[in-house]
Amino acid sequence: MIRLRSLRAVVRHELAIARDHTIDFVIMFFIPIVVMAFFKPAAGIILRAQGMPLASGAEQVVPGMAVMFGLFVVGLVCFSAYREHGYATWDRLRVSGPGPTQIMLTKALIPLGIILLQLTALTIFGRAFLGLRVHGSVIAVASVIGSTAICYVCIGLALSAFCRSSQQVSILANLLNVLMGMLGGAFLPTGVLPKWAQHLAPATPTYWAMQGLRPQFLAGSTEQGAWIRATCVLLAIATVTLAAWRLRFRPEERKQHW
Numbered sequence: 001m002i003r004l005r006s007l008r009a010v011v012r013h014e015l016a017i018a019r020d021h022t023i024d025f026v027i028m029f030f031i032p033i034v035v036m037a038f039f040k041p042a043a044g045i046i047l048r049a050q051g052m053p054l055a056s057g058a059e060q061v062v063p064g065m066a067v068m069f070g071l072f073v074v075g076l077v078c079f080s081a082y083r084e085h086g087y088a089t090w091d092r093l094r095v096s097g098p099g100p101t102q103i104m105l106t107k108a109l110i111p112l113g114i115i116l117l118q119l120t121a122l123t124i125f126g127r128a129f130l131g132l133r134v135h136g137s138v139i140a141v142a143s144v145i146g147s148t149a150i151c152y153v154c155i156g157l158a159l160s161a162f163c164r165s166s167q168q169v170s171i172l173a174n175l176l177n178v179l180m181g182m183l184g185g186a187f188l189p190t191g192v193l194p195k196w197a198q199h200l201a202p203a204t205p206t207y208w209a210m211q212g213l214r215p216q217f218l219a220g221s222t223e224q225g226a227w228i229r230a231t232c233v234l235l236a237i238a239t240v241t242l243a244a245w246r247l248r249f250r251p252e253e254r255k256q257h258w
Helices: 002-019 022-029 031-049 058-070 072-086 090-095 100-107 109-129 138-162 166-183 195-203 205-217 226-248 251-256
Strands: none
Touching: 002 109, 022 031, 022 058, 022 072, 022 109, 031 058, 031 109, 058 072, 058 109, 058 138, 058 166, 058 205, 072 100, 072 109, 072 138, 072 166, 100 109, 109 138, 138 166, 138 205, 138 226, 166 195, 166 205, 195 205, 205 226
């Protein structure tokens, strides 16, 4: 019971910090909306040229910008491992009872909730204002959204274990955002990317998120069943990265290299 109260205190602490960083949520929620509206006509031209005559472009830009800007949660999770030492609050959290692993997993619940809300809200916005329609399964959409969120949070945890300073966190997280977004087909369908990029795309979680989501929104798509494989791959990536974090995580290093 004491430990449970301590973990609730960690959650409240994380919520208080989140309220002080509203700019992060502006980036994740509102900037994608602007980008969606801007690129939708061009995306529609590309999709129709690929043999999807009923496509409006929302089928590409809505899931694409959602999973692209959702990658910001990787940096949020990763940076939180260093932030407590910068605020001199890590030792206070440790004294309250939970171990370092429990603290980090509990802290990750808030970013997980944020990314789930972001992916869901942007999908709903696309349906309400950009003409996005679910032609596949709502369950499939929910499954891919959930596995994508879990995957991103686990990648953030793993990155926090391998970065040596908060400066590295900032650089690597932003670099991963750009690379995974572009290679994974968030900006453009992977079919129009260079051949070398198409070969690298399956190594990114954004690729699998798009493989699972986009067919659910395309009328007449023959790949609507791809969400099962996409969900499995995303959860597999999450499992591997979580294991890597657990093996490598050394909280005392965060204090030394803040």
